[in-house]
Amino acid sequence: MLDVEGIRNDFPILARQVHGKPLVYLDSAATSQKPRQVLETLREYYEEYNSNVHRGIHALAEKATERYEAARERVARFIGAAGPQNIIFTRNTTEAINLVAYAWARPRLHEGDEILLTPMEHHSNLIPWQLVARSTGARLRYVQLTPDGRIDWTSFLALLGPKTRLVAVTHVSNVLGTINPVREMVAAAHRVGALVLVDGAQSVPHMPVDVRELDCDFLAFSGHKMLAPTGIGVLYGKEEVLEEMEPFLGGGEMIGEVTLESATWRELPWKFEAGTPNIAGAIALAAACDYLDALGREEVYRHGLELAEYALRRLQEIDGVTLYGPGPGVARGALVAFTMKGIHPHDISTILDQDGIAIRAGHHCAQPLHRWLNVPATARASFYIYNTCGDIDSLVQSLYRAREYFEYVLR
């Protein structure tokens, strides 16, 4: 069990009010709040040893470099990577996926090759592949989903074949909450010689993720959804795959020797980090890893699952509410998407906001999935370590208020 009251005290923002009501933050799938322990590392860096990495021959630069590289090792440990050479710092999940699209896929894929995706992908794990398909002639194939929003295994196996070069799949859907069987998917993909990229944006913050156990070739995730600041993300890649790839961005920091005509690249992982990186962000991400590991990743997952299950149960009690994704009793991510008959998700969100409750309304950067669900938009409540069942009670109470407002429409 998490000590949620204790945790909440670490998050200064949770003490604030919104429209005169205590903030109930149910939008962590968009971005999480940040604890003091993480914020403190930012202050410390900028006030005490702000300096560029890898180049200065002075005390501050040495400390900044040491902390930045220690952060890389910390992140490697956090996801079970073999070492820091597997960890490339990016801005976010999107940039990490684009790195693979540009530096791995574009030079290798040709007409006749296939990229296997699911309809539940976030646009960030969809558009980069559409661009790859457009420039290489490779074809995008889509796995079918079961009615409750899980991958149809028969369809997956049927689509997987010698033409499949890459499977790009989200670990946890940011709308349905579905946890995909990534380990089994990787094993099946490897049997046909395809690589697998896992979008870990919604899994790494919420559950134990071990890249060597999954055996995935790439894993992308963002710091800002796991207590760290915006602007820092991670691409994990298998060493042999990263070694074969040309750089993504060119510039300072990533070079060995440069002449007017050509250059050699630094070794991994710096080959992929051109320019001054988000030093403070990386150091703060390491602090976020510390925070989550101290709570226990399994505990974090259980807490999120409990809240999601409680939310499913409470929301079901409300007339006219439709829930999406796997039902109660199925392992899922810490979020619940729903619609209410007669009340558009935006209107729900505005009414909830007046009660200090922050949820997300819209298509959550997953338009194809909403087309599949046959709704233009959904409302989504998402949970993290600082949320309580009381927060969900507030949500439900406020939804009843929304119904009152729209009574006229519903009559």
Add this chain to the structure above:
Amino acid sequence: MSLDDLYRELILDHYRNPRNFGRLPEANTSVHLKNPTCGDEIDLQLLVADGRIVRAAFSGQGCSISQASASMMTEAITGKSVEEARAILEDFERMMHGEAVLRDMGDLASLEGVARFPVRIKCALLAWEGLDKSLKQIVNPAGK
């Protein structure tokens, strides 16, 4: 700022029973609007003859504010000249910026409260963006 400022009965009435909802086969302007951030959609069609909007119709899906605004707009511009419609459009935009408007806005006045909910202003303006495009089509049919 309270919800009563936003969700006036009249708005919900237009949301529940949208006026001029449907397709207009004889229309001479037709535009499709989509707010990519939220997915609200509106199709707006006008039948214009001799510089006057004879009929206006819309269809679409979205929140109460976007759909009610579209419904009220079609009522407000029907029978108006292209110039008058443009003047109403400009007044409505002023209203959304929280400015006072001299014109009697009719049902549209019920949307005044939206100005105090900044994230919802673009919902209210979606249909009017469509009107702007439609009027430009009429003034400059070649689209030049």
